[in-house]
Amino acid sequence: MKLLSPLIRFGADAEELFKNKKGSEHQYEVMLAVAQVMSSSLSLHQILNTSLxxxxxxxNIDAGAVWLLDEDGIKLQLFSHFHVPQRVLEKLEEEIDVRSDPIWQQINEGRQAILLEEYPKPELAGMLKREGFKALAAIPLIHHERVLGRFGLGRRNDKPFTEKELRLLTGIGEQLGTAVANALLYEKTRLLARQMEAIFDAAQEGFLLVGCDNHILSFNRAFAQLLDVEPNDLAGKRCEFISEQLKQKVKDKNLGxxxxxxxLIETNPNEMIEVEFEMTEPNRILSCYSRPVFDEHNNRLGRMWMLxxxxxxxxxxxxxxxLERFNALGEIAGGVAHDLNNTLLSIIGYAELLTHAGLDERSKTFAERILTSARDAAHIVTRMRAFYRAHRESSKRTLIDINQLLKQVVDLTSNRWKDDAERKGITIKVVTDFKDVPQIEGIAPELRQAFINIILNAIxxxxxxxxLTISTWQDSSQVCVAISDTGIGMDKSIQNQIFKPFFTTKEKGTGLGLSITDRVLKELGGTISVESNPGNGSRFIVCLPSRSIKSKPPEENESFEPHALRILLIDDDSRSLEVLKEMLKALGHEVVTAGDGIKGMNKFRQRLFDLVITDLGMPGMNGFQVAEAIHAIAPQKPVILLTGWGDTFEEEQLQHTGISNILRKPTTLKTLQEILSKVVSK
Structure with missing residues (x-):
């Protein structure tokens, strides 16, 4: 009715003109004929061509043309023409800038048809005269006080346009302007509908709309594909058809x-559901979401389904x-291997010392058997350690765009910070502030897991x-990532334990997420720290080296017998400390021992030593810290790092901390002698 109301008024105007003016019957017929054209179509081209x-x-007009204003309201473009000579048409097809066009200025101000004494463009005016046109008129196309364009008419005979004709043409221009506006709106609506339909049909998710009578109203291609039915089978069906298809194709474990x-939704149409299930044919897992659809007055229109x-x-x-379970096993295996290696070091060390202690033949045989069994046990520990590390050591480090990786992490965790949060009636906003940072070297899956662990804890x-705020920046030779939340925060006692395996404050937590994250980052030469206060949220800061990883140069095999050395031996395990002391003394060296890193540094400052052997994992001051402290005092002093964890270290990390070589537990007299020779020879 909105589209027809201008036409009804147009008919009323025509009827009034007929009643009040004698001799206007022909004009009345013209107005009614044009009104019928405008009401019979919404095609812009058809309306303008037929009306003109x-x-x-x-x-009795010989030629005519219609121009429409572009969307910017600056240019007039020829849209339709009737019996215009070809030479003239070529000139009319040129765009007209309304800002400098006198005809436009007249009709835009007067809003009525005007007579043209002569066309303003001299070249075109000459053409019109040569073609015999003697009477010209310009008429605005008006809709809601806005001029949308104009049409021009020309006669070759001597009959001028009368005032009555100009009033008629002004009225036709108003009604034609309304028809043009409606046609343009219709075209835009059709284009938008086609675009929406294309988007709807191209979506990977399957969508289906069902009316209140349970008949299917619309669906996209993906819905039919996910349900594994032909689109024609869905068209016109009732919603029960979908239920039957699902019942037939869902695995028994999910059917109930x-x-x-x-x-639930059959008994309560206003209910919203979300359920996951596994299909039998084809074998895939689908998420099904369904909710009612309401209009602006809260009247139910039907139901929307999404697969x-x-x-x-x-x-x-x-x-x-x-991977998390495997890494958890690795944490346990690593701890077991460390303890076993300390124990095996004592067994192997003392057994070797016994074989060189001048025992009788029978006792020496027993000592050799103990040594053989202990070495076999050490080999088993090595294989166990290799098993839990195999999946990581086989992975190659590659260049990683940390910003891109974090975007993937945000997307992978969206089901927690977006979907789960919305279901709980809460909102978690994710804010990112990614600076332009260099690439890092690492193993992408492990880094993704590390950041996912942090984000899930924040959620x-x-x-x-x-x-939830995630930001990146460069700090010297490091790329840093900060992940902050506005949550409950934590006190210092919790902060001191969150990176320990199996520590958790959650009822259902494993306590492994952050410990795995800590280990992954350390293996890449990175660090992780936390800033938090109860009630004020937490901020985790991760820093990773941006430098490339250099390959370790091949080692030269040199035979060198070291002279008697004064050695400082540091280890918090008393058994390891004692057996290594005896083994070093058996090799002819003077040994001073210390039970931790702090005591070791005190003794280092008091006496002169040829080299230092320090355990890696010690409370208060670990092996790296000891090596760095010694390097600061005596840069040329050799330091051997002793470890029972089976760790791998990068050459740059060793050089940076001043470590000359690695001695792995359990060791033998031969291995101990070879490493001492190598270190002293350098």
Whole structure:
């Protein structure tokens, strides 16, 4: 009716003109004929072409043309023409700038048809005269006081346009302007509908709309594909058809839960459901979401269904879970291996010393058997350690864009900070501030897991919602990442323990997430720290080296017998300390021992030593810190790092901390002698 109302008024105007003016019957017929054209179509070209032809024929006009204003309101473009000579048409097709066009200025100000004594452009005016045109008129196309364009008419005979004709043409221009506006709106609406339909049909998620009578109204291609049915099978069906298809194709283990949800919405149409299930044919996992659709007055219009293939997503989550479990096993195995290596060091060390202690033949045989069994046990520990490290050591480090990786992490965790949060009725806002930073070298899956662990902890710390902020920046030769939340925060006692395996403050937590993250980052030469206060949220800061990793130069095999050395031996394990002392003395060296790093540094400052052997894992001051402290006092002093963890170290890390070589537990007299020779020879 909105589209027809201008035409109804147009008919009323025509009827009034007929009643009040004698001899206007022909003009009345023209107006009604044009009104019929405008009401019969919403095609812009058809309306303008037919209307222009009818006006010319009914009013004995020889030629005509219609121009429409562009969207910017600056240029007039030829849109339709009737019986315009070819030479003239070529000139009319040129764009007209309304800012400098006198005809436009007249009709835009007067809003009525005008007579043209002569066309303003001399070249075109000459052409019109040569073609015999003697009477010209310009008429505005008006809609809601806005001029949308104009049409021009020309006669070759001597009959001028009368005042009555100009009033008629002004009225036709107003009604034609309304028809043009409606046609343009229709075209825009059709274009928008086609674009929306294309987007709807191209979506990877499957969508389906059902009316209140349970008949299917619309669906996209993905919905039919995910349901594994032909699109023609869905068209016109009732919603029960979908339920039957799901019942046939869902695995038995999920069927009960699915039927419960379907029954729920059948008994309560206003209910919203979300359920996951595994299909049998084809074998995939789907997420099904369904909710009612309401209009602006809260009247139910129907129901929307969405199907999403989450097979790969669940596969990735399962891989991450397996990796976390495997890493947890690695943490346990690593701890066991460390303790066993300390014990085996004592067994192997003392057994070797016994074989050189001048025992009788029978006792020496027993000592050699002990030594053989202990070496076999050490080999088993090495194989166990290699097993839990194999998946990481086989992975090659590559150049990584940390900003891109973090974007992937944000996307991978969106089900927690967006979907789960919305279901709980809370909002978690994610803010990113990524600076232009260099690439780093690392193993992308491990780094993703590390950052996912941090983000999931941050989400769990905001039970009432909040803001998660992720930022990156460069600090000297490091790339840093900060992940901040506005959650409950934590006190110092918790901060001191959060990176320890199996420590958790959650009811269902494993206590492994942050410990794995800490280990992954340390293996890449990075660090992680936390800033937090109760009630004020937490901020985790990760820094990773941006430098490339250099390959370790090949070692030269040299035979060198060191003279008697004065050695400082530092280890917090008393058994390891004692047996290594005896082994070094058996090799002819003077040994001073210390039970931790701080005591060791005190003794180092008091006496002169040829070299230092320090354990890696010690309370208060670890082996790296001891090496750095010694390097600061005596840069040329050799330091051997003793470890039972089976760690791998980069050459740059060793050089940076002043470590000359690595001695792994359990060791033998031969290995100990070779490492001492190598270090002293340098």
């Amino acid at each position: 032809e009818m006006i010319c024929e009914q009013l 839960d699915l039927l419960e949800h379907i029954n 999403r293939d989450i097979t790969e997503e669940r596969s990735r989550q399962e891989e991450m879970l397996q 769990d710390a905001m039970p009432d919602g909040g803001t």
